Amino acid sequence: MISKIRLIIQNISFIFLTYGGKLGIHLGYSLPCFSCPYVGGCAGNCYLMALQGNYGFEIAAADVFSTWGERALLIFILFLVLFMLLSKLWCGWICPFGTLQDWFTSLRRKLGIAETEFSWKTRDRQKIIKYILLAALIIIPLCIANFGLHSDFKMPFCQICPAKPIMPLFCGETRHLSLDFTNSITLSFTILSMVITGGLFVGIFFKDRFFCMFCPMLALMHIFSKIGFIHFKKSVNTCQGCGNCKRMCPVDIRDVYLEKENKDVLTEDCMLCLKCIESCPGDSVLSVKFFNLNIFSSSRKYLADKCGRLHGK
Amino acid sequence: MPAPDADKFCIHEMDYIWIEFKKHVKEKDGSLTQILRIRKSKGLKNRTGLSKFYNIKAVYNINREKEFYRAPIQYRNNEAEIKITAGKTSFFKVYVFVITETINYIAETSFYVFGSSKNPIHRDILRTELDFLPNLKIIYPEYNYWPQTGQEFKFLLGSDKVNFTVNDAKVIDKGNIETLKLSPDGKFSYIPPSDKLLDLQGISAFKGNILYFRMKSNNKITKLTYTLLLHRSRFANLRLKHGIALFVGTIIFFTFSVLIARKRSPVII
Numbered sequence: 001m002i003s004k005i006r007l008i009i010q011n012i013s014f015i016f017l018t019y020g021g022k023l024g025i026h027l028g029y030s031l032p033c034f035s036c037p038y039v040g041g042c043a044g045n046c047y048l049m050a051l052q053g054n055y056g057f058e059i060a061a062a063d064v065f066s067t068w069g070e071r072a073l074l075i076f077i078l079f080l081v082l083f084m085l086l087s088k089l090w091c092g093w094i095c096p097f098g099t100l101q102d103w104f105t106s107l108r109r110k111l112g113i114a115e116t117e118f119s120w121k122t123r124d125r126q127k128i129i130k131y132i133l134l135a136a137l138i139i140i141p142l143c144i145a146n147f148g149l150h151s152d153f154k155m156p157f158c159q160i161c162p163a164k165p166i167m168p169l170f171c172g173e174t175r176h177l178s179l180d181f182t183n184s185i186t187l188s189f190t191i192l193s194m195v196i197t198g199g200l201f202v203g204i205f206f207k208d209r210f211f212c213m214f215c216p217m218l219a220l221m222h223i224f225s226k227i228g229f230i231h232f233k234k235s236v237n238t239c240q241g242c243g244n245c246k247r248m249c250p251v252d253i254r255d256v257y258l259e260k261e262n263k264d265v266l267t268e269d270c271m272l273c274l275k276c277i278e279s280c281p282g283d284s285v286l287s288v289k290f291f292n293l294n295i296f297s298s299s300r301k302y303l304a305d306k307c308g309r310l311h312g313k
Numbered sequence: 314m315p316a317p318d319a320d321k322f323c324i325h326e327m328d329y330i331w332i333e334f335k336k337h338v339k340e341k342d343g344s345l346t347q348i349l350r351i352r353k354s355k356g357l358k359n360r361t362g363l364s365k366f367y368n369i370k371a372v373y374n375i376n377r378e379k380e381f382y383r384a385p386i387q388y389r390n391n392e393a394e395i396k397i398t399a400g401k402t403s404f405f406k407v408y409v410f411v412i413t414e415t416i417n418y419i420a421e422t423s424f425y426v427f428g429s430s431k432n433p434i435h436r437d438i439l440r441t442e443l444d445f446l447p448n449l450k451i452i453y454p455e456y457n458y459w460p461q462t463g464q465e466f467k468f469l470l471g472s473d474k475v476n477f478t479v480n481d482a483k484v485i486d487k488g489n490i491e492t493l494k495l496s497p498d499g500k501f502s503y504i505p506p507s508d509k510l511l512d513l514q515g516i517s518a519f520k521g522n523i524l525y526f527r528m529k530s531n532n533k534i535t536k537l538t539y540t541l542l543l544h545r546s547r548f549a550n551l552r553l554k555h556g557i558a559l560f561v562g563t564i565i566f567f568t569f570s571v572l573i574a575r576k577r578s579p580v581i582i
Contacts, residue, residue, distance in 0.1 A: 066343065067342055068429070070343075116575060151518070175551060177553060179556045181551075186550070191559065198566075199567050202568050203567070206571050
């Protein structure tokens, strides 16, 4: 049931955020998801673009305490409010690039191809990459604004983000698949972009939510995760340790399984797809709450019904 | 960013004034000021009585409205500058002119300024008519993210109040002079060529090419320049086939790598 609702919301969000701008809808520059601004007619912009640009760290130090700084702060506060309201639901339920990855996963499953596994060691090592990307997309614009770094380094993450060449294809725009021979910087960025996009294209086919493992938006969200209104709780006392949560997780999170204290288990890679809660056989062992209001919690009956439906009983 | 070598725009045989784009300044209240420098060709500098800027006037209008405003000219180190401030996103058309007995020297340009302030900006409205200003209409290409090299611009010269004939139309691009072509529809057309220096300078770099028109009406000559603000082309250097080839090649490479790794072990790394 939850999976179906999620799928419907994901598809509606994809259509809305990709084509909504054509109806004159624009939700601003603060969206905590990959609603790519390079899509002509998108209904709102990914906050990472603002963060790297004139509404973020590309403001010169002298302009911080001016209207320009105020506007950047306003856009950041709006990002925080949007993030606090829905937390990681933005990733698992709304993000158009996440939805695209889930379509690839569905295709792979229909073709009967097994998912590729990474070792835990590799998964742990990968976690740092998203923080390195986040640091780069902050430091480079600062250097452009204050230390005279070449302006072709502008929007460094957008220039290599795989969403930039892929998402505009849904509007018939192929331009971002080109190599740009204008100068050595533009050429290097476009070569890197094509190699990353090609690699990720393969990655998202063989591995669920492959890009999310490197997504700097997740890193940014994790910094503010404590102030979100949505909490993901585990009741350690009633957990029987079956390991379903670990097995069902599309991004290989094992922290929920390993957690031994009654605390929030919303980890940095979690995108609140709720698959772990759906597959948990313990009543209220795992639950997602908005403040103290229960949104969805695990139950033996829910799992039994789901298994029954799967086996046609 | 100023033109790399402004003197290259000074052609000895021709006398004219032109507007050069300088930097823009972000003000504390969110408004934005574009600084423009008034320049004279060497030919004009040599003319008696025009060696100084004292008789130059500058006006501008906003968002193609009819009202004109005075632009105060600031003199510094033998240079004349005007500053145009915008509180919100506005389109400015600026005219600088020197009127003599026989020749009107007019320099014109137009540009957007993306201000973001709620504070009102004081403007000095002009009450007198400016009949002598010719109407230069610029027809921009359909895709106009910003004016850029490699795109075709068309120029239509006309005036409701003065009859004149255009007897010279040129474009000056860093010392190179090219005669503008007149189309059968009465418009001049110009495709600015790619500029390697502009390509190297970065996405925010720009330059100003000068369009020069010499017009005659009754016994008076008008020498009009228009500074066409140009950015580098966004499309000229894009190679889609190269990009797709690299993209597909990378997909093939990684697919084979993953398949080989999966054959060896279910956990690939």
